Amino acid sequence: NAGVTQTPKFRVLKTGQSMTLLCAQDMNHEYMYWYRQDPGMGLRLIHYSVGEGTTAKGEVPDGYNVSRLKKQNFLLGLESAAPSQTSVYFCASSYLKLAQVDEQFFGPGTRLTVL
Amino acid sequence: GESVGLHLPTLSVQEGDNSIINCAYSNSASDYFIWYKQESGKGPQFIIDIRSNMDKRQGQRVTVLLNKTVKHLSLQIAATQPGDSAVYFCAENIDSGGYQKVTFGTGTKLQVIP
Numbered sequence: 655n656a657g658v659t660q661t662p663k664f665r666v667l668k669t670g671q672s673m674t675l676l677c678a679q680d681m682n683h684e685y686m687y688w689y690r691q692d693p694g695m696g697l698r699l700i701h702y703s704v705g706e707g708t709t710a711k712g713e714v715p716d717g718y719n720v721s722r723l724k725k726q727n728f729l730l731g732l733e734s735a736a737p738s739q740t741s742v743y744f745c746a747s748s749y750l751k752l753a754q755v756d757e758q759f760f761g762p763g764t765r766l767t768v769l
Numbered sequence: 770g771e772s773v774g775l776h777l778p779t780l781s782v783q784e785g786d787n788s789i790i791n792c793a794y795s796n797s798a799s800d801y802f803i804w805y806k807q808e809s810g811k812g813p814q815f816i817i818d819i820r821s822n823m824d825k826r827q828g829q830r831v832t833v834l835l836n837k838t839v840k841h842l843s844l845q846i847a848a849t850q851p852g853d854s855a856v857y858f859c860a861e862n863i864d865s866g867g868y869q870k871v872t873f874g875t876g877t878k879l880q881v882i883p
Contacts, residue, residue, distance in 0.1 A: 760812030
């Protein structure tokens with residue numbers, strides 16, 4: 655199993671450009687998440703999905719959109735990139751079992767720089 | 770408000786010594802806590818968890834202690850090895866209507882001195 659994969663690994667954008675980050679998981683997990691990680695701060699949840707066709711806002715959703723058309727894929731879109739969106743983006747997935755710990759499996763991250 | 774934080778941003782330990790990484794939390798309603806390890810250039814990786822009704826849990830070379838009275842969590846690593854060098858995050862999980870809301874701390878960097 656590849657686990658959680660993310661593409662691309664690195665990207666540089668100019669202010670105002672758009673792009674889509676792709677996350678894929680092969681563990682048949684129901685839950686998927688997008689986080690951003692900034693220096694001196696913990697992971698902050700952008701959006702999440704509890705199943706195919708569903709999405710929900712996390713802690714810092716502004717400027718991002720997501721889609722979960724297939725269970726194994728979770729896409730994060732930046733409509734009009736801003737320098738404040740320079741960050742490392744992590745995707746994660748989990749299979750929440752009732753009364754059990756929700757261990758999240760993370761991808762390797764995408765380092766995005768917006769100039 | 771809710772917060773999960775760490776007392777020390779960087780911890781340096783000698784190889785072979787024990788490491789203790791601390792975490793404070795403020796939400797007494799948390800269901801459980803997880804420690805994650807993040808190596809340079811990689812995503813976080815699950816280490817160990819502890820439910821809120823437990824005081825202690827042991828894994829392989831790691832022990833997590835939970836003190837609900839003072840809302841404190843610690844991760845102890847026995848016989849620290851160079852491969853333990855990483856950033857360690859604590860995270861608190863709260864059941865939010867079928868979704869596990871996770872709040873991550875800012876992280877502690879563990880440096881192992883050979």
